[in-house]
Amino acid sequence: MSEFIKVAVDAMGGDNAPVEIVKGAIEATQENEKVKVYLVGQEDAVKAELAKYKYDAERVEVVHASEIIETAEPPVLAIRKKKDSSLVKALTMVKDGECDAFVSAGSTGATLVGGQLIVGRLKGVERPPLAPMIPTMTGASLLIDCGANVDARPSMLVQFAKMGSIYMENICGVKNPKVGIVNIGAEEEKGNALVKETFPLLKNCPDINFIGSVEARDIPSGMADVIVCEAFVGNVVLKMYEGTGAALLKKVKQSMMTNLRSKIGALLVKPALKETLKEFDLEQYGGAPLLGLKGLVVKTHGSSKHGEIKNSVLQCVTFKEQKINEKIKEKLSAVDEADL
Amino acid sequence: MSEFIKVAVDAMGGDNAPVEIVKGAIEATQENEKVKVYLVGQEDAVKAELAKYKYDAERVEVVHASEIIETAEPPVLAIRKKKDSSLVKALTMVKDGECDAFVSAGSTGATLVGGQLIVGRLKGVERPPLAPMIPTMTGASLLIDCGANVDARPSMLVQFAKMGSIYMENICGVKNPKVGIVNIGAEEEKGNALVKETFPLLKNCPDINFIGSVEARDIPSGMADVIVCEAFVGNVVLKMYEGTGAALLKKVKQSMMTNLRSKIGALLVKPALKETLKEFDLEQYGGAPLLGLKGLVVKTHGSSKHGEIKNSVLQCVTFKEQKINEKIKEKLSAVDEADL
Numbered sequence: 001m002s003e004f005i006k007v008a009v010d011a012m013g014g015d016n017a018p019v020e021i022v023k024g025a026i027e028a029t030q031e032n033e034k035v036k037v038y039l040v041g042q043e044d045a046v047k048a049e050l051a052k053y054k055y056d057a058e059r060v061e062v063v064h065a066s067e068i069i070e071t072a073e074p075p076v077l078a079i080r081k082k083k084d085s086s087l088v089k090a091l092t093m094v095k096d097g098e099c100d101a102f103v104s105a106g107s108t109g110a111t112l113v114g115g116q117l118i119v120g121r122l123k124g125v126e127r128p129p130l131a132p133m134i135p136t137m138t139g140a141s142l143l144i145d146c147g148a149n150v151d152a153r154p155s156m157l158v159q160f161a162k163m164g165s166i167y168m169e170n171i172c173g174v175k176n177p178k179v180g181i182v183n184i185g186a187e188e189e190k191g192n193a194l195v196k197e198t199f200p201l202l203k204n205c206p207d208i209n210f211i212g213s214v215e216a217r218d219i220p221s222g223m224a225d226v227i228v229c230e231a232f233v234g235n236v237v238l239k240m241y242e243g244t245g246a247a248l249l250k251k252v253k254q255s256m257m258t259n260l261r262s263k264i265g266a267l268l269v270k271p272a273l274k275e276t277l278k279e280f281d282l283e284q285y286g287g288a289p290l291l292g293l294k295g296l297v298v299k300t301h302g303s304s305k306h307g308e309i310k311n312s313v314l315q316c317v318t319f320k321e322q323k324i325n326e327k328i329k330e331k332l333s334a335v336d337e338a339d340l
Numbered sequence: 341m342s343e344f345i346k347v348a349v350d351a352m353g354g355d356n357a358p359v360e361i362v363k364g365a366i367e368a369t370q371e372n373e374k375v376k377v378y379l380v381g382q383e384d385a386v387k388a389e390l391a392k393y394k395y396d397a398e399r400v401e402v403v404h405a406s407e408i409i410e411t412a413e414p415p416v417l418a419i420r421k422k423k424d425s426s427l428v429k430a431l432t433m434v435k436d437g438e439c440d441a442f443v444s445a446g447s448t449g450a451t452l453v454g455g456q457l458i459v460g461r462l463k464g465v466e467r468p469p470l471a472p473m474i475p476t477m478t479g480a481s482l483l484i485d486c487g488a489n490v491d492a493r494p495s496m497l498v499q500f501a502k503m504g505s506i507y508m509e510n511i512c513g514v515k516n517p518k519v520g521i522v523n524i525g526a527e528e529e530k531g532n533a534l535v536k537e538t539f540p541l542l543k544n545c546p547d548i549n550f551i552g553s554v555e556a557r558d559i560p561s562g563m564a565d566v567i568v569c570e571a572f573v574g575n576v577v578l579k580m581y582e583g584t585g586a587a588l589l590k591k592v593k594q595s596m597m598t599n600l601r602s603k604i605g606a607l608l609v610k611p612a613l614k615e616t617l618k619e620f621d622l623e624q625y626g627g628a629p630l631l632g633l634k635g636l637v638v639k640t641h642g643s644s645k646h647g648e649i650k651n652s653v654l655q656c657v658t659f660k661e662q663k664i665n666e667k668i669k670e671k672l673s674a675v676d677e678a679d680l
Contacts, residue, residue, distance in 0.1 A: 074529075136587070137587050137590065137591070147524060150524070150531070150532040150533075151532045151533050182576065184487060184490070184571070184572055184575040184576070184579075189414075191490070191572070192490040192491045192572045193490075193491050195572075215579050215583075216575070216576040216577075216578075216579035216580045216583060217579035217580070217582050217583035217586075218583060219580065219583055220580075220583045220584050220586070220587035220588075221583065221586075221587060231524070232524055232531070232532045232535075232573065233572065233573065233576055235524040235556070236522065236524070236556040236573055236576050236577060236580070237556075237576060237580055238556075239524075239555050239556035239557035240556045240557070240559065240560075240576070240577055240580035240581065240584065241580065241584055242557050243555075243556060243557040243558060243559055243560045243561065244560050244580065244581055244584040244585060244588075245584060245588055246557075246560070246561075247476070247477050247560035247561060247620075248560075248584075248585055248588050248589070248620065249588070250477065251477070251616050251617070251619070251620060252592060252613065252616070252617075254616060255609070255612040255613045255615065255616030255617070256609055256612065256613070258612045258615075258616075259612065261608050261611075261612075262608060262609045262611070262612040262613070264605075264608055265604075265605040265606065265607070265608025265609035265610075266605065266609060267605065268601050268602060268604055268605025268608070269595070269596055269602045269605035269606060269609055270605075271601075271602070272595040272596065272598045272599060272601075272602040273592065273595045273596070273602070275595065275598075276591050276592070276594060276595030276598075277591070277592075277595070279591070280587075280588065280591060
């Protein structure tokens with residue numbers, strides 16, 4: 001059969017579906033000829049969008065799914081009931097090996113739950129973490145876990161550290177990535193019960209380059225490449241990043257409009273400022289992988305435009321080519337045996 | 341006796357002690373004639389600083405303390421061993437009723453531990469939270485708890501909500517302050533075990549204006565006046581605020597230096613920008629009170645300059661005049677009885 005890397009795309013998920021989703025998926029096939037996309041969703045709507053583009057018909061397929069899971073629906077219930085939804089159908093294609101990966105801008109909850117229930121975990125993986133890239137002063141770091149497993153146990157955080165290291169090294173090309181655990185102080189004795197218990201486990205883990213505690217203050221400066229935390233804390237980190245950034249930029253813009261002098265200054269500064277702030281845009285890095293599944297599930301922002309969808313699909317290619325799941329399986333089951 | 345409001349100031353605590361501490365304390369006495377400060381620290385050093393200023397000798401007293409607790413020292417041990425430290429001596433003065441309040445820019449750990457061990461909790465208070473003000477798009481919110489009690493229980497968070505409401509209403513003049521709990525989604529069923537257990541307690545609490553979950557993304561926009569969270573999360577919120585702000589401003593400055601055009605623009609924009617960013621400076625609000633003690637303990641930034649020290653001392657006056665502790669005692673013990 002073909003050697004295509006096959007990505008199922010949730011054509012109906014997200015604020016801008018299907019328009020931006022279809023556009024991004026097509027762009028991915030244009031940029032990389034190894035990609036084949038399966039646009040899963042309501043056939044008429046998807047085909048109407050497809051009609052706008054020229055594309056290699058061999059590498060774009062439409063898979064009809066009549067239902068849509070809405071963001072507000074309780075995830076478990078939605079997945080059980082809506083068997084003919086784009087999300088359930090696409091995840092089933094990954095489970096059955098018809099596709100290598102799945103990309104969705106739809107319901108985060110349903111994507112996380114569906115990933116675990118339908119695709120299933122790799123052997124040895126306790127819990128699959130959601131791991132977005134966040135921009136820093138020096139590049140970008142992987143935040144793992146940012147929302148999949150609240151109240152995680154120490155052993156899970158150790159697995160997050162390992163999976164995150166594999167991802168950063170093989171997908172982002174960071175040699176021997178620095179791993180830090182989010183903490184409320186730099187000293188080893190600081191922290192809550194979870195961090196205190198996890199710290200020595202990370203310290204004694206031979207597979208990772210553990211640099212110790214990272215205070216939240218030092219995350220944006222790029223102190224660690226892999227930032228390990230429990231999902232509640234990770235979500236707060238990510239959302240504070242977005243919220244503080246948005247508020248501060250609004251303030252900067254307001255200040256530039258206060259008088260004529262600053263308005264003129266703003267006109268002069270604008271191009272350079274825009275360029276710089278692009279580097280700090282969370283969305284440029286594409287979606288967040290849900291690591292440790294038998295296949296790849298990538299969750300992109302609900303507000304994703306075609307660029308983020310394209311990047312997310314292309315990310316699946318690297319993931320597959322770099323054999324990330326094989327590497328995770330190897331590292332995580334090796335440890336299981338060592339633990340016996 | 342005098343009707344002065346008596347504030348013990350840790351003259352040896354913080355990066356800029358005793359220079360900035362003494363200066364700030366004197367300024368507080370100059371700005372409000374009800375204030376009497378007790379400068380606790382090494383007599384020679386403090387007196388050398390005092391010699392620089394004109395002040396009302398009746399309202400400035402030096403209390404000798406030979407030892408200094410360093411930031412890196414383990415708090416409990418330091419407090420037990422260094423009986424003649426400025427921190428232990430000053431806290432003892434609050435405990436004995438010689439002073440109404442204590443202000444320190446020194447070790448956070450020692451201040452928190454000392455506050456509880458030496459000054460002691462008000463009747464009915466389970467744990468005293470540390471509650472700084474953080475700037476928002478619409479003013480400022482109280483973040484409670486930002487570092488005193490990791491792994492707190494739900495009943496403690498309910499007390500934080502009540503104490504925070506009293507503080508915001510009486511110190512900051514916010515009528516019927518909106519109380520939100522930091523969460524990873526807006527829906528009631530979202531959250532970790534702690535938040536899920538705390539949510540209905542807050543919802544059914546008659547003393548507060550509970551508005552539900554607040555996602556971290558909405559904290560900087562000023563969605564809630566009182567932001568309730570467990571200390572680990574609160575610390576992450578506060579430090580992400582600082583870290584993201586600093587990183588983003590550095591980027592903005594860099595972008596303004598990229599070429600001649602933007603350099604000229606920067607010169608024009610600078611005054612307005614500086615004015616706006618002052619509003620977003622965490623330090624302008626003075627120190628963070630440790631609420632629920634028999635007396636007031638205020639922790640200011642380690643890097644505090646005289647302005648923050650002055651504001652923190654003056655904050656003690658409002659605290660005393662508004663009878664915050666009496667109000668806390670009333671609310672918290674009333675509930676204790678209702679619970680029986």
